[in-house]
Amino acid sequence: MFKITWDKENNGVLLTMRSTDETLNVPPRPVFFEELDLLGLNKFWKYPKSKEPLLWACDRRYFYKGELVLEAKGGNIYDDPQLIFTDSGKKLNLEPINLDKLCKKNETTMFLLEHEALEFINTIYRRYRPNAVQQTVNKTVDFQVLAETQEKKTKEKYAVIKEDCDSFDIMPLEEAEKQGKQIMLNTKIEMFIASFSGGKDSQVVLDLVSRVIPSNDFLVIYSDTGYEIPPSLEIYEQTKQYYKEQHPDLQFYLSKNHQDVLYYWDKMGSPSRMHRWCCGVMKTAPLYRLLKEIHGTGKQPNVLVFEGVRAEESNRRALYDRIGRGVKHNNVVNARPIFEWSATEIYLYLFMRQLPINEGYRNGLWRVGCSICPYSSDWSEHIVEKKYPDSINPFVSDILNKTSLLGLSKESAKRDYVKLGNWKMRSGGKTSNTENSRLDIISTTPDFKAVLTAPKESLLTWLNILGKIKISQEKNITKGELQYKKGIYHFTIQTDDDKQIIVFENIGDEILLQGHIKRVLYKATYCVHCEACEVECPTGALSVVPLVSVDTKKCIHCYKCLDFKERGCVMANSINISEGNMKNNNKMKTSGIDKYSTFGMKENWVSDFFNNSDDYFEGNNSLGTKMIPACLNWFREAEILNISDKKISKLVLC
Template sequence: MYKVGWDIENNGVILSDKLSDEEMINNPPRPVFYEELDLFGFNKYWKYPKSENPILWASGRKYYYEGELVAEIIGGNLFDEPEIKIYKKDLMLEPVDIGRIIKKNSKPLFDIENEAVDFIRYTYKTKKNDIDCFAVAYSSGKDSQVVLDLVSKALPPSEYVVIFTDTKMELPPTYEIIYETKRLYEEKYESFQFYIVDDIDKDASSLWRWFGPPSRFLRWCSSVFKTAPFIRKIREITKKSSPKILTFTGVRAEESVNRSKHERISNVKHFQTNAEVINQWNTTEVFLYLFSKNLPINKLYRYGLTRVGCCICPFSSPWSEYLLKKIYPEIVNEYLKVLKEHAKLLGLRGKGITKYIKEGQWKKRAGGEGVECNGVRADFIEKDDDLIAVMTNPRSNFLEWVKIVGNIIYKYKDDNIIGEIKVGSSSIHFIMRNNYNKQIVKLKNIYGNVSIISKIKKAIYKSTYCIHCGACEVECPTGALVTIPKVSINENLCNHCGNCINFIDKGCLMTKSLWIRKGENMKKLSGFGKYLTFGMRGHWLRDYLNKLDEWHSNNNLGNKQVDAMIAWLRDSELVDNSKSKKATELSKKLSKIINTNEKIAWEIIWTNLFYNSSVVN
């Protein structure tokens, strides 16, 4: 909203729209408390009291006292200490007189408060006939603390709810301020509605191992820990399967380039609208508002954190990671352990693991490499006009998940299940059977209908990988889909809209997180990479040539061994390069001689490998 300049006389800041470019601070400063100064050892160079008030200000990682640069911190991460530069030594620092600073900035603070309150009231008035529930998304951070206070001034407490969703990756001060804030507003407003949602029955580090570490490309954590529980709670409150929600948030344009492009009011889902109350506020304005209203402030800010959230986050900076490991090493080390396991699965060792984590390479994860699938996988084989799906160690029930595609009827016959899926005017016949740890579904005469194939594949992925995270459940507009504690689809409510499978690639958050692109991309890997350190063993080859296309649904190899074997088969020209992995004509010829003249078969294979495999060549 306002420009920020230094109030040198009072060791403070000034909010004004009349500051020149020379007077304006480009990066609006945050207050710095004694806890942060102690943490970095500034008490070796300066004297200052252990005051509740700030001691100085920081713009980025530069520290200012009375408008003068006195120190700077460079570097620092999960493994390395930062470099501290002291520009002014032997200072006697006095706390900031917050009362005086607030008084000098009373007019700008009054203006931004009233603009925000007017925005909330206008939004409520114009949207109330279309909205089932108004909510404040509370996180315990400075921005949501301000938004909560503004909404409480603008609307009666009966007209909105406040929801905190516990990610189980929060830090102790977060829980402290949540209960303090809840108590504060419940004492102030008789009908205040504050909900703490904790309905995930798995701890966060376990889910990191199941899904793989969250990344900037695979933000499964946001859907699983925040969005899904938030929506489930509002459904419970409104007693509606698909309530229309308007959420007041503390998202600010200053935080990132992406957020600077947000509209102040925007539709984020077909049932949810976000209203960014303080979209144009800067960091300094947020803190001054908190001080002016004497609102609770998360103690993590007193240690130097600029944003409060999960203890380890793919969007956090090396600065935040350094601070959190310094303050809460035991909690952070729990997630570092998972990251090290992930790096080892990628084949890294020793210093390579440290470098991978330190440089934040895990934050760029875009697929399932380095994630242990525990033998769970889904494969598809095209045979004539049929599609054969092979689910290895499936976690869920295909007969339930396929209801999202169409109406299903089936019966048991011998050891098989024979059924029919009705999709509009089409009927897809299928046979399902079990083979040890594999479940095999053969869908007959399906080719030609791309849309149905896509939906069925997504149902297969869900049947194979689902861990009941609930992310897809909240996409259902009718309430037909329930995934916790087990999958259940109400056929009377399901309209086969496809929202639960179209919200993400592959139709399943877990599948997306574990997906490794195979096929022709494997050829781009050099050396032993595509073979995942496995050679093609003689009994693997004999087993494949004796079974050909049936091998995909009937083998005893582990996930990585299967991927390695398929890479060897492609380079041997025994399977084609399409997704179907069909046996080639050469395979069919070699299958006739493998049991009687294995030597000739190997001679042909070695010749092909010489031309196609860089390892053999």
């Protein structure tokens, strides 16, 4: 928020309103002796093992009394970085930064900064606190629904506003902003949450919130994702003790998925930049599941979360609003008191308030989060591997163990796969473990026909999500009737050992219905009970732990549990293997040699197919699970099968 220059005399920094030639482009962070030891600088420099920081760093360029003394280049999970000393940094005798002077020199600017944040929190709290809203809102009118309905009619963004007389109304968002109206993102907030991650930003936000909101009127929630480095868990306990001494009635909660994170690595494959399942499964879903338990109604409560997101952290986050609704869930309002703060200002606040600091920062981490991440830097992985090997090695071992599935045999190639971060680019499902479960779409017109092999969950249970169903049973055939929106559709399910063949009659033109049916089939086939879809349910009708169940009395068929992912299922999205579906443009989803999955065309495939072409791909074959996509692709390339389905092509029939 403020400009930053060096305070060379005191080896500090100065916050200022004015921009000059000496203004720093990158906000500096304090550097502690632990980071210097990790870099091996105790061989070159003399410095005390002090609690106070010793110098500053802008990215990986180190400054002492405003002079560049060292730059660290390269380095990764296996290799140390190269240290490049300047003339000023070849022999140094470092003295600790005088924190009293540092804080005194920035006292005025930090006062303005923190009080603006305190005022923001107070304004949001007073605007959204339940008692204040309940006294003024007309309970017979859902203003949020009115705004959404008006948006659909006019194609213009509408907002709920709070008038000076404390009544509510709706008006175009642009007009509301021009008039400076109080915009209400949710008129039914039931809880205030301070989200705590163990990092410096959430530490500051928690302290700010505790100075404004009564301690019995908000909760602190820490998400243990299973990726935590030890200092993060330790700082949570320290912070809990610190605030409990001041506010005995302040409630702390810890959310955690019911499964260990490596369980999901085994099933879904490692997370990647293409498949970012870990945040939703290990952090978001357990958090909202916990909120549902705390609320005690079985429904997702409407909550306002104060979080430590800052614009400086990434280009993507810089596009966020300071307060926003429905970032991940429609019932959540996210408020970001320190959105415009720099990292330097964050550290100054921690020093001034004498708050606990995560040990990870003392070791050189710029951001403290997961021990391994598709977006983590080489620098972060280097520090974590050096200081907290037990936290990262299980994941690295999992990646290395699965490289053989990718055709890597040489140890050097496997090591490079990890070192260069190639695992972060995963887009397919070769390293996932479906345990032979598989979905094949046989046809989509005129009848929709699909085969589920070794489905993980009950297909009929998931079909309840689509609408009311009536069924009758005749031996291994289930006949059913589905009420989907305003239509009635008939289906049959034939069960043979571990296979189920489902047919919906004459729905070739029902594109939306087919899309939802496919999502249901994906969920029934691949569900690993990850919790992600459960927290999308607004009424509490859906439960996925320990098994999937749907309370048909509560389900309103909103399809939120289906529409939150392209395939309606995190597992199905992550494995992303070709299942015989063709894109609308009739181009194949897979291309190149990889589409054959290392299987060559086999003579018995062809002979078996022509002896039994009608139901060959419905399970009446000797193909293994991973052979089926290869066989389909070979047959289509050879023009034995149509591109759009699994029927014999006209060329062969001729």
